[in-house]
Amino acid sequence: MPKKTIKTFHVEWLQVLDERGNCDEELRPPLSDKEIQKLYEWMVLARAFDEKAFKLQREGRLGTYASILGQEAAQVGSAFALQPGDWMFPSYREAGASIVRGLPLKMVFQYWSGDERGSRIPQGQNDFPITIPVGTQIPIATGAAWAAKAKGDKIAVMAYLGDGATSKGDFHEGLNFAGVFSLPVVFLCQNNHWAISVPVSRQTRAETLAQKAIAYGFDGIQVDGNDIFAVYKAAHEALGRARVGQGPTLIECVTYRIGDHTTADDATRYRTEEEVREWREKDPIDRLKRYMGKKGLWDEAYDHKVALESREQVEAAVAEEEAIPPPDPRDIFRYTFAELPEDLKEQMEHLFGSDGRPNP
Amino acid sequence: MAQLTMVQAINLALAQEMERDPRVVVLGEDVGKNGGVFRVTQGLYEKFGDGRVADTPLSESAIVGVSIGMAAYGLRPVAEIQFEGFIYAAMEQLISHASRIRTRSRGRYHCPLVVRVPYGGGIRAPEHHSESNEALFAHTPGLKVVVPSTPYEAKGLLVSAIRDPDPVIFMEPKRVYRALKEEVPEEEYTIPLGQARIATEGKDNTLIAWGAMLQPTLKAAALMGERGIHSEVIDLRTLSPLDTRTIIESVKKTKRAVIVHEAPRTCGLGAELVARINESALLYLEAPVERVTGYDTVMPLPKLEQYYLPNAERVTEAIGRVMRF
Numbered sequence: 016m017p018k019k020t021i022k023t024f025h026v027e028w029l030q031v032l033d034e035r036g037n038c039d040e041e042l043r044p045p046l047s048d049k050e051i052q053k054l055y056e057w058m059v060l061a062r063a064f065d066e067k068a069f070k071l072q073r074e075g076r077l078g079t080y081a082s083i084l085g086q087e088a089a090q091v092g093s094a095f096a097l098q099p100g101d102w103m104f105p106s107y108r109e110a111g112a113s114i115v116r117g118l119p120l121k122m123v124f125q126y127w128s129g130d131e132r133g134s135r136i137p138q139g140q141n142d143f144p145i146t147i148p149v150g151t152q153i154p155i156a157t158g159a160a161w162a163a164k165a166k167g168d169k170i171a172v173m174a175y176l177g178d179g180a181t182s183k184g185d186f187h188e189g190l191n192f193a194g195v196f197s198l199p200v201v202f203l204c205q206n207n208h209w210a211i212s213v214p215v216s217r218q219t220r221a222e223t224l225a226q227k228a229i230a231y232g233f234d235g236i237q238v239d240g241n242d243i244f245a246v247y248k249a250a251h252e253a254l255g256r257a258r259v260g261q262g263p264t265l266i267e268c269v270t271y272r273i274g275d276h277t278t279a280d281d282a283t284r285y286r287t288e289e290e291v292r293e294w295r296e297k298d299p300i301d302r303l304k305r306y307m308g309k310k311g312l313w314d315e316a317y318d319h320k321v322a323l324e325s326r327e328q329v330e331a332a333v334a335e336e337e338a339i340p341p342p343d344p345r346d347i348f349r350y351t352f353a354e355l356p357e358d359l360k361e362q363m364e365h366l367f368g369s370d371g372r373p374n375p
Numbered sequence: 376m377a378q379l380t381m382v383q384a385i386n387l388a389l390a391q392e393m394e395r396d397p398r399v400v401v402l403g404e405d406v407g408k409n410g411g412v413f414r415v416t417q418g419l420y421e422k423f424g425d426g427r428v429a430d431t432p433l434s435e436s437a438i439v440g441v442s443i444g445m446a447a448y449g450l451r452p453v454a455e456i457q458f459e460g461f462i463y464a465a466m467e468q469l470i471s472h473a474s475r476i477r478t479r480s481r482g483r484y485h486c487p488l489v490v491r492v493p494y495g496g497g498i499r500a501p502e503h504h505s506e507s508n509e510a511l512f513a514h515t516p517g518l519k520v521v522v523p524s525t526p527y528e529a530k531g532l533l534v535s536a537i538r539d540p541d542p543v544i545f546m547e548p549k550r551v552y553r554a555l556k557e558e559v560p561e562e563e564y565t566i567p568l569g570q571a572r573i574a575t576e577g578k579d580n581t582l583i584a585w586g587a588m589l590q591p592t593l594k595a596a597a598l599m600g601e602r603g604i605h606s607e608v609i610d611l612r613t614l615s616p617l618d619t620r621t622i623i624e625s626v627k628k629t630k631r632a633v634i635v636h637e638a639p640r641t642c643g644l645g646a647e648l649v650a651r652i653n654e655s656a657l658l659y660l661e662a663p664v665e666r667v668t669g670y671d672t673v674m675p676l677p678k679l680e681q682y683y684l685p686n687a688e689r690v691t692e693a694i695g696r697v698m699r700f
């Protein structure tokens with residue numbers, strides 16, 4: 016009996032806006048001029064935030080911080096496609112997506128300054144706090160999607176992850192469950208080419224990450240992650256399908272981590288300046304700016320205003336955060352259980368010396 | 376002799392063991408070109424190449440799983456888990472396989488594997504980067520657990536761990552990594568696993584600590600020494616198997632004991648030490664054994680971590696309590 020082909024697969028690539036700002040108008044998602052400007056403004060704000068966070072860390076005013084420089088389109092474009100009722104599960108490199116979702120800037124600063132109160136997501140914003148153990152948020156997002164489906168809620172869930180996370184068991188397991196139970200979840204992978212010092216070629220022999228979805232029985236698409244129209248379009252469509260019961264999607268945003276892995280890293284040890292320079296030329300903000308210029312949505316005065324307002328917002332958030340009194344040491348105990356057991360109450364008392372001052 | 380940090384001492388131990396034994400291989404996340412996020416494996420990739428120093432895909436479970444297979448086949452893998460908070464995905468491999476392949480196969484296979492893992496708080500690190508989870512491993516029969524406290528100790532203990540025929544979890548106190556330097560011989564030496572060390576002799580009480588807690592414990596002992604109270608400080612070195620004899624001999628002599636660990640209190644190793652002291656030296660005791668530990672809470676982020684971590688002051692207070700009892 017001859018061997019025969021029983022299945023073939025293809026992987027789609029989506030780009031709407033090229034590096035020079037040329038747009039395929041047929042593919043362009045139906046965004047109003049105001050919305051396009053809003054996308055631009057979010058990206059500028061995200062970058063201003065990122066720059067400030069980096070500076071604060073260098074001045075010793077912030078702890079370790081994971082920069083989003085270069086990934087603004089992937090974050091803003093995808094989060095912009097979410098609706099308020101949707102749920103979102105970020106990794107640790109999601110400052111851009113989180114602020115689009117409504118997280119106050121000062122809370123992002125607060126978290127990275129080592130104050131857990133920055134993880135208390137405001138009521139009404141259905142986001143989890145950031146996740147540091149790589150990929151562990153994936154099955155949790157799948158579970159939230161399962162619950163939404165069980166309750167008949169017409170919402171979608173978005174899980175953010177990096178290229179490195181695709182090597183974790185959690186990735187396989189979370190996507191497999193999502194496929195098996197046909198759940199309303201979108202896995203948004205930012206392939207920024209690096210997992211600290213490990214290139215994506217050390218994560219997989221596969222040519223794309225998007226194709227991994229095929230094995231789980233649902234769609235995977237690769238998009239230009241520095242093209243905010245492509246990211247928004249792919250996310251918008253995938254979320255729309257999820258909300259009406261058409262199951263999960265994996266979106267691979269091909270982008271680049273321009274900065275070091277975190278403020279504790281030195282990327283010159285393992286990658287070339289040349290590679291970074293090449294990617295700087297594909298900058299997501301410049302690209303949208305060029306397009307907007309051609310459409311009459313951008314000029315110097317507008318740009319100046321957006322930049323100024325972003326900086327002011329960021330500075331105000333820093334001032335606000337730094338004025339917050341330090342956390343109460345009792346907070347170490349308060350959230351352990353709904354009700355504090357007796358022996359924990361006793362331990363809590365040990366925090367304070369005989370003079371009533373906290374112990375150290 | 377060179378003055379080395381713990382990072383340098385471990386690096387030297389790895390380089391020398393790789394030189395000595397071609398079966399020794401290093402694998403983990405960012406251990407190659409980057410030399411490890413703490414630079415512990417710096418220079419090894421350049422010296423020994425990709426075949427022996429491998430950056431792996433991001434999977435703790437597979438890093439440990441493949442290491443078990445390598446070890447069973449005849450290599451001597453030294454796997455790095457980047458931070459203690461990321462080892463949990465590897466627990467199944469450690470508990471269900473590494474620790475028991477010798478038993479399950481009735482000695483046909485064994486697992487000469489070392490898992491190096493930085494642990495502990497006090498460096499203002501992000502979430503999941505500051506825990507002290509040694510008790511989980513000490514509670515797993517078949518795993519050895521080693522925690523060096525100084526650069527000299529780290530080199531001698533790591534060499535023994537690599538040469539040991541059984542799986543060793545080698546927990547490196549990241550707070551000590553660069554905090555102190557001491558003379559570390561270039562020449563080969565080993566420190567046997569399973570033997571505690573008397574760091575300071577004393578007659579009035581016994582203080583038991585390991586890893587990063589040794590320094591505040593020594594400081595507390597020195598402070599009390601100025602007041603005429605002389606503590607004997609035991610640096611446990613190996614948490615499993617425990618050197619019960621050294622502990623019991625000391626407690627029988629001093630009749631009082633304080634155990635210091637940064638891990639949570641409940642089911643921390645301190646509980647096991649108290650039990651052993653009760654079993655073998657109860658009638659010698661002049662006071663209940665005190666524990667100075669972390670709390671039974673989630674490890675807090677940097678803004679509150681100083682309230683969580685035991686320090687010399689808390690240890691001196693405990694010494695005061697056992698002395699006054």
Ligand SMILES: Cc1ncc(C[n+]2csc(CCOP(=O)(O)OP(=O)(O)O)c2C)c(N)n1
Pocket residue numbers: 108147148149150176177178179180181207209210211272276404433435457461
């Ligand atoms: C389970 C786990 N292992 C290791 C780490 C340490 N670590 C933090 S980020 C990172 C690389 C993650 O790469 P990727 O998923 O591509 O995300 P990116 O940082 O590029 O956004 C590693 C190894 C971790 N946080 N969690």
Ligand SMILES: [Mg+2]
Pocket residue numbers: 177178179205206207208209210211
């Ligand atoms: Mg990455």
